[in-house]
Amino acid sequence: MLLTRKRRRAVIAGVVTVATAALGIGLSTQFASAQTTLRGAADELGKDIGVAVSYSQLMNNAQYRNIVATEFNSLTAENAMKWDATEPSDGNYTFTQADAIVDFAEDNGQTVHGHTFVWHQQTPSWVQGLSGTAMRAAMVDHINTVANRYEGRVDSWDVVNEVVSDSNGAMRDSFWLRAMGEGYITTAFQTARAADPNADLYINDYSIEADNAKSDRIYTIAQGLVGQGLLDGVGFQSHLILGQVPSTMEANLQRFVDLGLKVRITELDIRIAMPADSSELARQAQDYERVVSICAELADCTGVTVWGLRDGDSWVPGVFPGEGAPLLFNDDYSKKPAYNSVLSALGDGTTEPPTSDPVTTTSPTPGAGCTATLSVQSPWNTGATYAGTVKANQNLSGWTVTWTWPGSERISNAWSFQGNLSGATVTGSNAPYNGTLATGQTTTFGFNITKPDGATASVPTVTCTPA
Ligand code: XIL
Numbered sequence: 001m002l003l004t005r006k007r008r009r010a011v012i013a014g015v016v017t018v019a020t021a022a023l024g025i026g027l028s029t030q031f032a033s034a035q036t037t038l039r040g041a042a043d044e045l046g047k048d049i050g051v052a053v054s055y056s057q058l059m060n061n062a063q064y065r066n067i068v069a070t071e072f073n074s075l076t077a078e079n080a081m082k083w084d085a086t087e088p089s090d091g092n093y094t095f096t097q098a099d100a101i102v103d104f105a106e107d108n109g110q111t112v113h114g115h116t117f118v119w120h121q122q123t124p125s126w127v128q129g130l131s132g133t134a135m136r137a138a139m140v141d142h143i144n145t146v147a148n149r150y151e152g153r154v155d156s157w158d159v160v161n162e163v164v165s166d167s168n169g170a171m172r173d174s175f176w177l178r179a180m181g182e183g184y185i186t187t188a189f190q191t192a193r194a195a196d197p198n199a200d201l202y203i204n205d206y207s208i209e210a211d212n213a214k215s216d217r218i219y220t221i222a223q224g225l226v227g228q229g230l231l232d233g234v235g236f237q238s239h240l241i242l243g244q245v246p247s248t249m250e251a252n253l254q255r256f257v258d259l260g261l262k263v264r265i266t267e268l269d270i271r272i273a274m275p276a277d278s279s280e281l282a283r284q285a286q287d288y289e290r291v292v293s294i295c296a297e298l299a300d301c302t303g304v305t306v307w308g309l310r311d312g313d314s315w316v317p318g319v320f321p322g323e324g325a326p327l328l329f330n331d332d333y334s335k336k337p338a339y340n341s342v343l344s345a346l347g348d349g350t351t352e353p354p355t356s357d358p359v360t361t362t363s364p365t366p367g368a369g370c371t372a373t374l375s376v377q378s379p380w381n382t383g384a385t386y387a388g389t390v391k392a393n394q395n396l397s398g399w400t401v402t403w404t405w406p407g408s409e410r411i412s413n414a415w416s417f418q419g420n421l422s423g424a425t426v427t428g429s430n431a432p433y434n435g436t437l438a439t440g441q442t443t444t445f446g447f448n449i450t451k452p453d454g455a456t457a458s459v460p461t462v463t464c465t466p467a
Helices: 002-006 038-045 055-060 060-073 096-107 132-149 175-180 185-194 213-227 249-257 278-296 337-348
Strands: 050-051 074-077 110-118 158-163 200-205 232-236 238-242 260-272 300-308 368-381 383-392 398-403 412-413 419-420 425-430 442-450 463-466
Touching: 002 213, 038 050, 038 337, 038 383, 038 398, 038 442, 050 055, 050 060, 050 110, 060 096, 074 096, 074 300, 096 110, 096 200, 096 398, 110 132, 110 185, 110 200, 110 260, 132 175, 132 185, 158 185, 175 185, 185 213, 200 213, 200 260, 213 249, 249 260, 249 278, 260 278, 278 300, 278 337, 368 398, 368 463, 383 398, 412 419, 425 442
Parallel strands: 050 074, 050 300, 074 110, 110 158, 158 200, 200 232, 232 260, 238 260, 260 300
Antiparallel strands: 368 383, 383 442, 398 425, 398 463, 412 442, 419 425
């Protein structure tokens, strides 16, 4: 619950690995570039790398589940939290799909970016036909019900989606605007704020990545909402076309940050006229690298969510005929060039770790089959989030890590490993999906602890043993 929210937002205090004296090597450092998963690199960077997930794939496809769990630290429901999915008829709420996605995220230590309350699409016709007064009541009830249900479990919400049109920055002529007037936006944010005061509230739109008339209008709306304390962030969907990452993107995001807002790349995909050849896939990788680097280098950019896992999962071919191949994975789950460039961009955003005050130690056994490290990702007064890394020194079919807390620290929840985790001595083994590692590969696990108020988050020595 709350633990998920506290898991990240880390500004890494310094992730550095010190080889033990027993190995006789001096200081060895492991940076994000040594990470082999997007999730590991993003965890080190203290940002979200998210993916939009389909309920049916998550339910029916083990390989999909495994990649979603190992490669991403944040989830968005591609469709399952939209109004037509959650309240198909008046007052009839259906949360099976949304619950399953939030449960999955919680089981895997992932944050959830919620999408979306108020949109002109995927909203049932019973809503669209209401009078202004009745529509307002339906909106308030809907936001209250959904936000309350996921309070403490969904970290942030796209409260309104696509409220500005594509024509010269005019407000979108939607049924919301026609029935309720422009005040519908404020009503939505006021309701969401009251329903879950701890969730970050976003306004989300497409074609606002550049400094243009549409993003100017979003800027004006954002200023008004910030003045009322109702807005926390702006979501830049970033449904982009190959070769067309706007040159003004960085400066444009910065101007929203300068309003005191967070920014987030919420629905990234980069489409190619089909069929895509290898040089286009290489250029796509460069485009991805540029977008992710912009977020990695901007402290108030909370993260990047890609809008689907495999190219075949993408909405693009259905909506933009003749275009496709917009994501990071092929349909057989192999990694596209863009995957590698995103991994490198997440690494590039790390700051050089400090040379003093090391926070991590490794297993002391020379020649051991695996080595494990812990690092503090995000401490707070009475707890902290840790990331663990296991590195295989031989081919592994499983691993076990163990350590003892020096004081009263105890694990309160954990992800990507399992076992006897809650006592003074922790013994945890791989999850079903991250036990098989080839020599040189790494994988990650993580957990939250509780600790005495104000105490430093200690970093015990970890021993790693092959299963
Ligand atoms: C899309 C989904 O990807 C599709 O599966 C669905 O059929 C239509 O919606 N902007 C948004 C997203 O905010 O909700 C949209 O998602 C893509 C465009």
